[in-house]
Amino acid sequence: MKALSFLGRGNYQTVTYVFGERSCTTSLFPEALARMFPLERLFLFVTEEARKSQGFLELRERLGDLLEAVTIPEGKSEEELWEIFARCAACLKEGDSVVLDITHAFRSLPLIVFTVSAYLRKVMKVEVQHILYGAYEARVPRREPPQPEDCVPVFDLAVLLDLLDWLSGVEAFLARSEAGILAEKLRITHDRLNRSGTVNGEKPRKIKRVAGKLEELSKALHLSRPLDVMEIASLLLPELEEAKAELSRWARPFAVVLEKVAQEVGRLAEEHPRSLSEESLGRQLELIEHYLEKGLVVQAVLLAREWVVSWACLKDGQDFWLNRKYREGVESILGGMAQQARDRKALSGQKSWMTDALAREWGWLTQLRNDIAHCGMSVSAKGAQSIESKAKVIPGKLRAILASVPGVSPSQEPKVVNLETLYDGVAKLELLPQYLEKARELAGEGCDVVLTGQAPVWLYLAVAHALHGKARRLYYSSPVTGEVLIFDHAAL
Known part of the structure; x- marks a missing residue:
């Protein structure tokens, strides 16, 4: 020593x-x-x-x-x-x-x-x-x-060093959904107390179960097992509630952030994830957004492609959506649609959910998934920043599909956002968050959107940025220029 x-x-x-x-x-x-x-x-x-x-x-x-x-x-x-x-x-x-x-x-x-x-x-x-x-x-x-x-x-x-470990564990879980450090600290606390007991002889009984479930959840998240994630999260929520008293008594650094941890887990919980429904697909979509928030782009893209297959299974009305051969058949149909779209041919087939817009989204998403899966081993491989940027628009695309509008067809009227209606009198920079919230409401999800009206340049730029990932296509329109395309996510 x-x-x-x-x-x-x-x-x-x-x-x-x-x-x-x-x-x-x-x-x-x-x-x-x-x-x-x-x-x-x-x-x-x-x-x-x-x-x-x-x-x-x-x-x-x-x-x-x-x-x-x-x-x-x-x-x-x-x-x-x-x-x-x-x-x-x-x-x-x-x-x-x-x-x-x-x-x-x-x-x-x-x-x-x-x-x-x-x-x-x-x-x-x-x-x-x-x-x-x-x-x-x-x-x-x-x-x-x-x-x-x-x-x-x-x-x-030295107990303060122990507190640093707890803080590192909490940060890792909230920032990256990595629960290894937290689980280890909970397990060590549980074992130490069960060896020594407390002054009145009481011992914890539930802390170790929470540690085990947290670790299971973390592994399922990082190994892209969405159904397991939702099942484990639904089991962990009541475990956290039942262990609250023990955590407050013997694991106070964890108890302080218990509510925050429960919120994170609650976003992922689904009691019956293996029963295909719009609700379960909605929860998977929340998981994709969760992945992107935590910087887990690979997991987000992998799940997004499988999500489209699951959505097609739902539209097809099949209960055996987890059958591998059936899913491969659906993937084959989607792949054929994408090829026809690339060849500018009319879609063939009897599936009601087969649309030009869905074909484009599938082709785009498959290319992105393949680029990631092959680790960039290609002369045409996209850079990391490009992949991350493309991944950020995935939730908006999938939400449009979930709403049974995989894309806005030419026959549908675009959403018009008149920027003059966002403010009274003179636009004020300090009220920008309110203007953007109103613009998002008017634009909806996954639609073609036209920006028009008299407004300062900074407001046009801010609104265009806010609608990136929400609007399918964004246009600017004025009597002088007519319609000018700002971006087209459908063509990605």
């Missing part, structure tokens, strides 16, 4: 430091550290000025070869702070066990110690056993001047 400690130039008083059943009477906590723990080496970090102090000279005499002094700068600049960080980290190697002491640390050094602690644990796999602070101000009795027999409690702040 090694220790990292600090010494300043303070006038330290002799007291009795107490840590559990261990104690040591001294004016210098690094000495107490050496007496309380079986150390192989104690690294003492001192500035040039602190190295000349009487306290340092006394420590060197009392601890002998156990002590290794490391000179550090004052920490008055960012560069010096990084230098202190580097010198602390350089004292340890992978697999070491360490006790960190901030009792006599000054200015920003305690914060650096916590940063070093997190780095050592995550990167170098160092076991941080304790982060100690001798709370001189909490001595008992509190006499002035203090007497050697006055007891100073030594607090272990």
